Structure formats: C-alpha cells, structure tokens
Amino acid sequence: MPWKNQGGGPWGSGPKGPWGSGPQPVGPRPPDLEDLLRRAQDRLQQLLPGGHFSGLGIALIVIGALAIWGLSGFFRVQSEELGVVLRFGKHVRTVQPGLNYHLPYPIETVLLPKALRVSTISIGMTLIEDPARRGRTMRDVPEESLMLTGDENIVDVDFTVLWRIKPDGVGNYLFNIQNPEGTVKAVAESAMREVIGRSNIQPILTGARTSTEQGVQELMQKTLDHYGSGIQVAQVQMQKVDPPAQVIDAFRDVQAARADLERLQNEAQTYANRVIPDARGRAAQIVQIAEGYKQQAVAEAKGQSARFLKVYDEYKKAPDVTRQRIYLETMEHILGGAEKLVYDGGGSAQSVVPYLPLNELTPRRQPPSASGQPQQQSGATR
Numbered sequence: 454m455p456w457k458n459q460g461g462g463p464w465g466s467g468p469k470g471p472w473g474s475g476p477q478p479v480g481p482r483p484p485d486l487e488d489l490l491r492r493a494q495d496r497l498q499q500l501l502p503g504g505h506f507s508g509l510g511i512a513l514i515v516i517g518a519l520a521i522w523g524l525s526g527f528f529r530v531q532s533e534e535l536g537v538v539l540r541f542g543k544h545v546r547t548v549q550p551g552l553n554y555h556l557p558y559p560i561e562t563v564l565l566p567k568a569l570r571v572s573t574i575s576i577g578m579t580l581i582e583d584p585a586r587r588g589r590t591m592r593d594v595p596e597e598s599l600m601l602t603g604d605e606n607i608v609d610v611d612f613t614v615l616w617r618i619k620p621d622g623v624g625n626y627l628f629n630i631q632n633p634e635g636t637v638k639a640v641a642e643s644a645m646r647e648v649i650g651r652s653n654i655q656p657i658l659t660g661a662r663t664s665t666e667q668g669v670q671e672l673m674q675k676t677l678d679h680y681g682s683g684i685q686v687a688q689v690q691m692q693k694v695d696p697p698a699q700v701i702d703a704f705r706d707v708q709a710a711r712a713d714l715e716r717l718q719n720e721a722q723t724y725a726n727r728v729i730p731d732a733r734g735r736a737a738q739i740v741q742i743a744e745g746y747k748q749q750a751v752a753e754a755k756g757q758s759a760r761f762l763k764v765y766d767e768y769k770k771a772p773d774v775t776r777q778r779i780y781l782e783t784m785e786h787i788l789g790g791a792e793k794l795v796y797d798g799g800g801s802a803q804s805v806v807p808y809l810p811l812n813e814l815t816p817r818r819q820p821p822s823a824s825g826q827p828q829q830q831s832g833a834t835r
Contacts (some may be wrong), residue, residue: 522557523557525557525558526554526555526556526557526561527552527553527554528552528553528554528555528563529551529552529553530548530549530550530551530552530553530565531550531565532550532569533550533567533568533569533570534550534565534566534567534568534569535547535548535549535550535565535566535568535569535618535620535623536548536549536553536555536563536564536565537563537564537565537566537623537624537627538555538561538562538563539561539562539563539564540556540560540561541559541560541561544624544627544628545561547620547621547623547624550569564627566618566623566626566627567618568617568618568620568623568626569617569618569620570617571615571616571617571687572615572616572617572634573613573614573615574613574614574616574634574637574638574641575611575612575613575614575692576594576597576598576611576612576613576614576638576641576642576645577593577594577597577598577609577610577611577612577692577693578591578592578593578594578598578611578692578693579591579592579594580592593609593611595609597642598610598611599697600645600646600649600650601646601649601650602649602650602652602653602654602657603649603650603651603652603653604653604654606653606654606696607696607697608649608654608657608658608694608695608696608697609693609694609695609696609697609698610645610649610657610691610693610694611691611692611693611694612641612645612666612669612689612690612691612692613689613690613692614637614638614641614673614686614688614689614690615686615687615688615689615690616637616684616685616686616687617684617685617687618683618684618685619683619684619685622682622683622684622685623683624683625681625682625683626682626683626684627683629680629681629682629683630680630682633682633684636677636680636682636684637673637677637684640673640676640677641669641673641689643676644669644672644673644676645669647672648665648668648669648672649665652665654696657694658694658695658696658704658708662691662694665691666688666689666690666691667689669689670686670688670689673686673689674686
C-alpha cells in the first residue's frame, strides 16, 4: 500500500492517529528490555571460556550456585538467643550462641528465640506515657490487682513475675503455646488469686509475703509444666499489698491498734519475766529454810529420845539409885536459885524463933549487871 512508506500510516509520518499527532513521550525514555537482556548475554559470554555456553561454563555456573546455596546455611546466634533448627518443619536440634551451620533452605531453617533473657511481666500495674512528665508513669489496674482473701476481705496486690525459657524446653516454648507472654500473665494472676484466696488478710499485709511469693511461684511452675510450655518461673515479687483505697485509712487504724496491743503484751511479758523468777527464788528460799528447820527439829528430837533411852537403860539397872539421883538433880535445879529459909521443921509456924529477923537475914537478889549475870553477894543464911 502507498501509505506504508510514509512511516505513519495514512495520517502521516510518526505515531499519529487519525486526529493528528499521537502522545509525545515526557521525561527520560525507559530502557528497552530486549536491549538489557542482550547486554547481559554478551557479558556472560565474555566471562565464559570460548565466548559461548559450553559444557564447562554451565558446570561452573552450577558449582557456583551450589557453593552460594551451601554457604547460605551459616548463621550466628546472639548471646541471649538459642538456635532452634527445623528440618522440613520438624525440630531436630538446639544450638548455643555463636557461629553455627544448618543445611540450606528449604531443607533446614532456624528460629532464634531469646531463650537466655529473663523477661518481666507486671500484674496489677502498667506503664503508660505521661506527656506532662515526659516519660512513663505507673498506673494501677484494679481489675487485675483486686483479690478476695480467705476471710472474705479484699486486698490490692501488685506483683511482678520474672521468667525465662528453659534451655531444654525451647521447642515446647515455640510450638506448644501460641502467646507465651499472655499465658504467663494469665497463669500468674490465677495462681496469685488462688494463694490469696487460701490466706487471711492479716498475714498477707504483715509477715507472710515470702511464703505467698513462694506458693505462687510453685503453683505457676506446676501449671506451666502441665501445659508443656517450656517456661521456667525465676521469681515472683510482690510490689504492693494494701487494702482497697476506700478503706485503707480504717485498716491503718486497725494496724496501729494491733501494734499497740503487741507492745502492751511485750511489756506485760517483760514484767512477768522479771517478777516470776524473783517469786520463785523467794519460794525456794522459804522451802529451804523450812527444810532446814525440819531437819534440825528431827535431829533434836532424835537426840532427846536417845538421851532418854540411855537414862532409861541406866534406870532399869538400879531403879532406886537412879530415882534418888533424878530427884536430887531435879531439886537442885529447882531450888538452886531460890531464896531459902531454914526452920526446925515443926508442925506450925510457931516453931520459928519469933525474935529472929529471918527476912532481913536472907540475902536479896541483885538486878542483873550489864553482862547479863546477876551480881553475887557474900554470905548465906541457914
């Protein structure tokens, strides 16, 4: 046709349509794909021996590709990670930090969980951004922290759980649980509620924190092991244990009263510890004095009875002599210090010589001296 030589069809030269010239290109023209392929082919032929695709060239290409594919199996495990090697999706081994190797993809792949890092989860509190302070601030979460005790009281407990992945449980951690952090948090809250529900409020607020933390940790570990989670609970820390904000003032008054009660009990116990040993010592002293008096009285009685028996034995040998001697000794004892008047022994008082002044002749007893012995006077009246 005549229009084919015109370079633009029946409407003239160039890319023109029936209504005039066609769209004009704007900006740099994109590279031609065929031109790029041709250039790459030329460069590849220059690198190959002989300048064309020979058998040796293809072999070199395959060897290079295999080398690159084999080297892609090297990987590095960081200090807080463990490498979990999967062969066609199945866990075959766990490698330690450092440079390691696995069969290239898609035969083996590797997962790098941070198994050696200790993670922290807070229950009952959360960190939020505070624009006023240009940082983070702690906000209480009542739906997590308010718990019911065994004596039907409400306590506000904020605590933190430190956990990590067991070195021999990385596979369980990756494949048995879908949300590890959510699982740990749910188990921690459940365990704390169970332990608090078995306890009274007073020990929780005062001195039972250590036992409560230990109980929560043991219950958490038992539950996570039952799940096959591969998680190890390192520590449970109770941050805040208070009554609800609505009644905290009343609880503080109760605590102050309990402190006063304990103080008064301690003072009373101190007084008792001081008085009771003193009373026991005095009682023991009295008992010892009575025991000494008893032994003395018994010894004296035994001595007197022994003396009496000896006298009685002598009396049986010579009753008359002994009776006379006893009589004389008794009269000597009785009359030895008495005032005596001697008369002729008549039947009446008229036998006494009336003119004899017996009362004046009788020596009078002197009062005792300073030494306690009566003063003696010379002379006697018969």
